[in-house]
Amino acid sequence: GAVVSQHPSRVICKSGTSVKIECRSLDFQATTMFWYRQFPKQSLMLMATSNEGSKATYEQGVEKDKFLINHASLTLSTLTVTSAHPEDSSFYICSARNHLADTQYFGPGTRLTVL
Amino acid sequence: GESVGLHLPTLSVQEGDNSIINCAYSNSASDYFIWYKQESGKGPQFIIDIRSNMDKRQGQRVTVLLNKTVKHLSLQIAATQPGDSAVYFCAERKNSGYSTLTFGKGTMLLVSP
Numbered sequence: 001g002a003v004v005s006q007h008p009s010r011v012i013c014k015s016g017t018s019v020k021i022e023c024r025s026l027d028f029q030a031t032t033m034f035w036y037r038q039f040p041k042q043s044l045m046l047m048a049t050s051n052e053g054s055k056a057t058y059e060q061g062v063e064k065d066k067f068l069i070n071h072a073s074l075t076l077s078t079l080t081v082t083s084a085h086p087e088d089s090s091f092y093i094c095s096a097r098n099h100l101a102d103t104q105y106f107g108p109g110t111r112l113t114v115l
Numbered sequence: 116g117e118s119v120g121l122h123l124p125t126l127s128v129q130e131g132d133n134s135i136i137n138c139a140y141s142n143s144a145s146d147y148f149i150w151y152k153q154e155s156g157k158g159p160q161f162i163i164d165i166r167s168n169m170d171k172r173q174g175q176r177v178t179v180l181l182n183k184t185v186k187h188l189s190l191q192i193a194a195t196q197p198g199d200s201a202v203y204f205c206a207e208r209k210n211s212g213y214s215t216l217t218f219g220k221g222t223m224l225l226v227s228p
Contacts, residue, residue, distance in 0.1 A: 006158075034215070041123050043204060043218045044159070093158050102147050102208070104216055106158040 002028045004096050006107035013084055014115055021079045021110045023094030030096035033077040034104065035069060038091045050077055084114040123202060125223040134192040136222045138205030143186060145207040149216065150179060150190045154201045162190070162203075192224075200226045 003026040013019050023033060032051050036044040048064075050056035050071035058064045066088075068080040077096075081088055093109040128134050140148070146167040151159035165172045165179045165188075172179050178191040188205050202223050206216040 004158075043220050046215060046217075049215060103149065103161060103164060104206075105161060106151070109156070109158045111156070 002026075002096070002098075002103075002105040004030075004094065004105050004107040006094055006110050008110060009108060010111045010113075012113045012115065015085055016083055018080055018082045019084055019112060021081075021092055021094075021112075023077045023079070023096065023107050025075050025096040025098075025105075028096075028098050029074040030077070031074065031099040032097045033071055034095040034097070035067070035077075035079050036093045036095065038093060038109075040091075044093065047079075081112065084112070086114045088112065089114045123221050123223045125225060127225045127227065128195050130195060130197060130226055130228050132195055134190075134195045134199070134224060134226075136190045136192075136203050136224065138188040138190075138219045138222075140186050140188055140205065140207045140219070141217070142207065142209050143183070145209050147208040148179070148181060148188050149206045150177075150188075151204045151206065152199075152201045153204065153221075159204060195224075195226050197226045197228055200224055 005024045007022045034049050035047045037047050038044050046059050047062045048056045048058045048069050050069050052071050052074050056069040071077040091109050094107045095104045097104045149164040150162040152162050153159045163174045163177050163179050165181050170181050176193045180189045202221045204221045205219045
Protein backbone atom coordinates (compact mmCIF):
# COMPACT_ATOMS: atom_id res chain seq x y z
CA GLY A 1 0.00 0.00 0.00
CA ALA A 2 0.86 3.66 -0.25
CA VAL A 3 2.99 5.28 2.44
CA VAL A 4 1.97 8.30 4.48
CA SER A 5 4.28 9.80 7.07
CA GLN A 6 3.63 12.19 9.94
CA HIS A 7 5.98 14.35 11.91
CA PRO A 8 6.43 14.60 14.79
CA SER A 9 5.18 11.30 16.17
CA ARG A 10 4.93 12.74 19.65
CA VAL A 11 4.93 16.30 20.96
CA ILE A 12 4.57 17.82 24.40
CA CYS A 13 3.96 21.54 24.64
CA LYS A 14 2.95 24.19 27.12
CA SER A 15 -0.54 25.62 27.18
CA GLY A 16 -0.83 28.65 24.89
CA THR A 17 1.78 27.58 22.38
CA SER A 18 1.13 26.49 18.80
CA VAL A 19 2.07 23.14 17.38
CA LYS A 20 2.49 22.18 13.73
CA ILE A 21 2.04 18.63 12.50
CA GLU A 22 3.19 17.60 9.03
CA CYS A 23 1.66 14.90 6.87
CA ARG A 24 3.39 13.66 3.74
CA SER A 25 2.45 11.18 1.07
CA LEU A 26 5.72 9.52 0.16
CA ASP A 27 5.00 7.55 -2.98
CA PHE A 28 1.87 9.05 -4.50
CA GLN A 29 0.25 12.39 -5.14
CA ALA A 30 -2.41 13.12 -2.55
CA THR A 31 -5.06 15.25 -4.16
CA THR A 32 -7.06 15.09 -0.95
CA MET A 33 -5.85 14.89 2.62
CA PHE A 34 -7.89 14.36 5.74
CA TRP A 35 -7.20 15.15 9.39
CA TYR A 36 -8.70 13.04 12.14
CA ARG A 37 -8.67 13.18 15.89
CA GLN A 38 -8.93 10.10 18.07
CA PHE A 39 -9.54 9.81 21.78
CA PRO A 40 -8.52 6.65 23.67
CA LYS A 41 -10.62 3.60 22.83
CA GLN A 42 -12.76 5.58 20.45
CA SER A 43 -13.17 5.78 16.72
CA LEU A 44 -11.66 8.35 14.40
CA MET A 45 -13.38 11.72 14.20
CA LEU A 46 -12.94 13.62 10.97
CA MET A 47 -11.83 17.18 11.59
CA ALA A 48 -11.34 18.52 8.08
CA THR A 49 -10.79 17.68 4.45
CA SER A 50 -8.33 19.53 2.31
CA ASN A 51 -7.79 19.50 -1.41
CA GLU A 52 -4.47 20.68 -2.80
CA GLY A 53 -4.50 24.39 -3.41
CA SER A 54 -7.92 24.94 -1.84
CA LYS A 55 -9.16 25.95 1.56
CA ALA A 56 -9.94 23.11 3.91
CA THR A 57 -13.50 22.05 4.60
CA TYR A 58 -14.07 21.69 8.34
CA GLU A 59 -16.54 19.38 10.01
CA GLN A 60 -19.23 20.83 12.21
CA GLY A 61 -17.90 21.81 15.61
CA VAL A 62 -14.26 22.06 14.52
CA GLU A 63 -12.89 25.58 14.87
CA LYS A 64 -11.04 26.56 11.71
CA ASP A 65 -9.13 29.34 13.49
CA LYS A 66 -8.01 26.87 16.12
CA PHE A 67 -6.94 24.10 13.75
CA LEU A 68 -5.22 25.66 10.76
CA ILE A 69 -4.79 23.38 7.77
CA ASN A 70 -2.57 24.01 4.79
CA HIS A 71 -2.34 21.72 1.78
CA ALA A 72 0.14 23.60 -0.36
CA SER A 73 1.43 20.70 -2.44
CA LEU A 74 0.33 17.28 -3.62
CA THR A 75 2.52 15.59 -1.05
CA LEU A 76 2.28 17.79 2.03
CA SER A 77 -0.44 18.97 4.37
CA THR A 78 0.06 20.62 7.74
CA LEU A 79 -2.17 20.96 10.76
CA THR A 80 -1.37 23.74 13.21
CA VAL A 81 -3.03 23.64 16.60
CA THR A 82 -3.00 27.27 17.69
CA SER A 83 -2.91 28.39 21.31
CA ALA A 84 -3.10 24.80 22.46
CA HIS A 85 -4.86 23.92 25.70
CA PRO A 86 -4.91 20.67 27.68
CA GLU A 87 -8.26 19.70 26.13
CA ASP A 88 -6.52 19.65 22.73
CA SER A 89 -4.40 16.73 23.90
CA SER A 90 -5.22 13.85 21.61
CA PHE A 91 -3.99 11.53 18.88
CA TYR A 92 -4.06 13.32 15.53
CA ILE A 93 -3.97 11.22 12.37
CA CYS A 94 -3.77 12.32 8.78
CA SER A 95 -4.93 10.39 5.77
CA ALA A 96 -4.25 10.85 2.09
CA ARG A 97 -6.05 9.86 -1.07
CA ASN A 98 -5.26 10.06 -4.74
CA HIS A 99 -8.11 11.09 -7.02
CA LEU A 100 -7.38 8.08 -9.23
CA ALA A 101 -7.99 5.64 -6.40
CA ASP A 102 -10.64 5.23 -3.73
CA THR A 103 -8.49 4.04 -0.90
CA GLN A 104 -7.38 6.34 1.89
CA TYR A 105 -4.05 5.61 3.51
CA PHE A 106 -3.26 6.75 6.98
CA GLY A 107 -0.20 8.18 8.63
CA PRO A 108 1.17 6.76 11.89
CA GLY A 109 -0.40 9.50 13.99
CA THR A 110 0.89 12.26 16.27
CA ARG A 111 0.37 12.13 20.01
CA LEU A 112 -0.11 15.69 21.29
CA THR A 113 0.09 16.39 25.00
CA VAL A 114 -0.57 19.93 26.19
CA LEU A 115 0.58 20.67 29.71
CA GLY B 116 -16.77 -14.67 23.28
CA GLU B 117 -17.96 -11.20 22.41
CA SER B 118 -18.60 -8.48 24.95
CA VAL B 119 -19.37 -4.81 24.87
CA GLY B 120 -17.01 -2.57 26.78
CA LEU B 121 -17.47 1.05 27.71
CA HIS B 122 -16.48 2.20 24.23
CA LEU B 123 -15.25 -0.75 22.18
CA PRO B 124 -16.81 -4.17 21.78
CA THR B 125 -14.23 -6.89 22.21
CA LEU B 126 -13.87 -10.24 20.50
CA SER B 127 -11.62 -12.79 22.20
CA VAL B 128 -10.42 -15.81 20.23
CA GLN B 129 -7.82 -18.53 20.48
CA GLU B 130 -4.84 -18.62 18.16
CA GLY B 131 -5.69 -20.65 15.09
CA ASP B 132 -9.41 -19.99 15.27
CA ASN B 133 -11.25 -18.08 12.58
CA SER B 134 -12.46 -14.62 13.61
CA ILE B 135 -15.49 -12.78 12.35
CA ILE B 136 -15.83 -9.07 13.02
CA ASN B 137 -19.13 -7.45 12.16
CA CYS B 138 -20.13 -3.94 11.22
CA ALA B 139 -23.50 -2.35 10.54
CA TYR B 140 -23.35 0.65 8.26
CA SER B 141 -25.83 3.45 8.11
CA ASN B 142 -26.40 4.61 4.57
CA SER B 143 -27.88 2.49 1.79
CA ALA B 144 -26.28 4.87 -0.70
CA SER B 145 -22.76 3.97 0.44
CA ASP B 146 -20.81 2.55 -2.46
CA TYR B 147 -17.40 1.72 -1.03
CA PHE B 148 -16.26 0.07 2.17
CA ILE B 149 -12.88 -0.44 3.78
CA TRP B 150 -11.64 -2.44 6.74
CA TYR B 151 -8.73 -1.00 8.72
CA LYS B 152 -6.60 -2.51 11.47
CA GLN B 153 -5.23 -0.21 14.17
CA GLU B 154 -2.60 -1.34 16.62
CA SER B 155 -2.10 0.57 19.84
CA GLY B 156 -0.43 3.95 19.28
CA LYS B 157 -0.38 3.60 15.51
CA GLY B 158 -2.41 4.84 12.58
CA PRO B 159 -5.02 2.66 10.86
CA GLN B 160 -3.65 0.18 8.36
CA PHE B 161 -5.60 -0.73 5.22
CA ILE B 162 -6.67 -4.39 5.17
CA ILE B 163 -9.19 -4.88 2.40
CA ASP B 164 -11.89 -2.98 0.55
CA ILE B 165 -15.06 -3.81 -1.34
CA ARG B 166 -17.38 -1.94 -3.66
CA SER B 167 -21.14 -2.07 -3.42
CA ASN B 168 -21.44 -4.03 -6.67
CA MET B 169 -19.76 -6.99 -4.99
CA ASP B 170 -20.82 -9.15 -2.07
CA LYS B 171 -17.54 -10.89 -1.31
CA ARG B 172 -13.86 -10.20 -1.71
CA GLN B 173 -10.91 -12.25 -0.55
CA GLY B 174 -7.41 -11.29 0.39
CA GLN B 175 -4.62 -13.07 2.14
CA ARG B 176 -6.25 -14.75 5.18
CA VAL B 177 -9.03 -12.18 5.11
CA THR B 178 -12.44 -12.11 3.49
CA VAL B 179 -14.92 -9.26 3.46
CA LEU B 180 -18.62 -9.96 3.01
CA LEU B 181 -21.14 -7.29 2.14
CA ASN B 182 -24.89 -7.72 2.65
CA LYS B 183 -26.56 -4.64 1.23
CA THR B 184 -30.04 -5.87 2.11
CA VAL B 185 -29.39 -5.52 5.81
CA LYS B 186 -26.52 -3.02 5.51
CA HIS B 187 -24.03 -5.36 7.09
CA LEU B 188 -20.33 -5.80 6.53
CA SER B 189 -18.12 -8.47 8.01
CA LEU B 190 -14.42 -9.24 8.11
CA GLN B 191 -13.34 -12.83 8.40
CA ILE B 192 -9.79 -13.61 9.47
CA ALA B 193 -8.66 -17.19 8.94
CA ALA B 194 -6.27 -18.91 11.33
CA THR B 195 -6.06 -15.90 13.63
CA GLN B 196 -2.62 -15.14 15.00
CA PRO B 197 -1.51 -13.13 18.06
CA GLY B 198 -0.25 -10.45 15.66
CA ASP B 199 -3.83 -9.93 14.53
CA SER B 200 -4.68 -8.48 17.94
CA ALA B 201 -5.75 -4.89 17.29
CA VAL B 202 -8.80 -2.69 16.89
CA TYR B 203 -10.61 -3.18 13.59
CA PHE B 204 -12.66 -0.42 12.02
CA CYS B 205 -15.04 -0.56 9.12
CA ALA B 206 -15.48 2.58 7.06
CA GLU B 207 -18.09 3.52 4.48
CA ARG B 208 -18.07 6.13 1.78
CA LYS B 209 -21.49 7.61 1.35
CA ASN B 210 -21.43 8.11 -2.40
CA SER B 211 -18.79 8.63 -5.03
CA GLY B 212 -19.29 12.37 -5.14
CA TYR B 213 -18.59 12.76 -1.44
CA SER B 214 -15.23 11.32 -0.72
CA THR B 215 -15.20 11.34 3.07
CA LEU B 216 -15.12 8.04 4.90
CA THR B 217 -17.29 7.50 7.94
CA PHE B 218 -15.85 5.13 10.51
CA GLY B 219 -17.64 2.64 12.69
CA LYS B 220 -16.98 2.39 16.40
CA GLY B 221 -14.41 -0.35 16.08
CA THR B 222 -14.00 -3.82 17.52
CA MET B 223 -11.06 -4.90 19.60
CA LEU B 224 -9.76 -8.36 18.65
CA LEU B 225 -7.79 -10.17 21.33
CA VAL B 226 -5.99 -13.34 20.27
CA SER B 227 -4.78 -15.69 22.97
CA PRO B 228 -1.86 -18.06 22.30
